[in-house]
Amino acid sequence: MSLPALASCLSDLEIAQFHDQGFLIVRGLIPDAVREAMVAVTQAGLAHEIAPVEFEAEVRYPGSPASLEAAGGRTVRRLKQAYSRDPVFGEWMCSEPLAGRLQQLFDGRRVVMPLAHHNCVMTKQPQFSSDTLWHQDMRYWSYARPDLISVWLGLGEEHPENGCLWVIPGSHRMSFRPEQFDAALFFRTDLPENQELIQTKIPVELQPGDVLFFHSLTFHAASKNYTNQPKFSAVFTFRPADNLPRPGSRSAAAAELLLPDMPQA
Numbered sequence: 001m002s003l004p005a006l007a008s009c010l011s012d013l014e015i016a017q018f019h020d021q022g023f024l025i026v027r028g029l030i031p032d033a034v035r036e037a038m039v040a041v042t043q044a045g046l047a048h049e050i051a052p053v054e055f056e057a058e059v060r061y062p063g064s065p066a067s068l069e070a071a072g073g074r075t076v077r078r079l080k081q082a083y084s085r086d087p088v089f090g091e092w093m094c095s096e097p098l099a100g101r102l103q104q105l106f107d108g109r110r111v112v113m114p115l116a117h118h119n120c121v122m123t124k125q126p127q128f129s130s131d132t133l134w135h136q137d138m139r140y141w142s143y144a145r146p147d148l149i150s151v152w153l154g155l156g157e158e159h160p161e162n163g164c165l166w167v168i169p170g171s172h173r174m175s176f177r178p179e180q181f182d183a184a185l186f187f188r189t190d191l192p193e194n195q196e197l198i199q200t201k202i203p204v205e206l207q208p209g210d211v212l213f214f215h216s217l218t219f220h221a222a223s224k225n226y227t228n229q230p231k232f233s234a235v236f237t238f239r240p241a242d243n244l245p246r247p248g249s250r251s252a253a254a255a256e257l258l259l260p261d262m263p264q265a
């Protein structure tokens with residue numbers, strides 16, 4: 001028996017836009033009830049500091065408190081292992097609106113969610129937060145190919161003042177020399193050729209419920225949160241089933257979730 005085609009899906013134009021630009025925003029994809037449940041899990045995780053978490057002092061980004069003991073050092077930056085915190089995350093990842101679009105972006109291939117990467121709620125608190133420099137997520141990941149897509153769920157508003165993501169369109173298709181990166185594999189901002197590219201950046205402004213899909217080689221960065229309200233974003237990454245983690249790597253060390261097959265039109 002053949003399954004019915006997806007009720008909701010990306011248009012050919014959106015798919016082409018993703019492949020050309022390295023990112024795509026789908027507005028209002030997360031139902032309010034799902035988003036509110038994710039926010040409630042986030043608030044409980046913060047209120048009770050439910051492990052595993054990453055503190056601002058541990059990220060060591062520009063603006064981070066110098067140590068866990070310093071003022072703001074124990075401000076939570078990431079609620080890690082989001083998938084295991086509440087079924088709402090996994091259920092949404094496996095739902096047609098998300099899994100179907102991912103499978104489209106992977107040309108119909110089955111989709112796998114590694115739990116080793118992202119799989120967190122990123123929190124940016126008003127009092128203490130830090131800048132994330134320009135980078136490609138692929139830098140510390142080990143797969144046969146740089147063929148992964150991350151999904152950024154806007155749980156609230158995101159704009160430049162509260163530290164939204166900025167992306168460099170088309171950067172996933174460009175080649176770079178090793179000397180364009182620093183020792184931690186951030187894109188150097190002191191080189192004129194890098195500066196020229198960085199000038200093409202655009203902010204990813206999101207409303208609650210919007211979803212950003214971005215390629216694992218798309219350059220992105222974000223500033224600290226300059227407002228008096230926290231910012232919450234849930235982030236997960238996905239690979240097509242045929243792009244395997246390299247044996248023995250950190251990417252191969254954690255469990256993975258096979259998303260349901262979504263019939264393509």
Ligand SMILES: O=C(O)CCC(=O)C(=O)O
Nearest residue numbers: 122131132137220221222
């Ligand atoms: O500061 C941010 O929100 C960006 C975080 C980020 O890009 C990352 O963790 O890969």
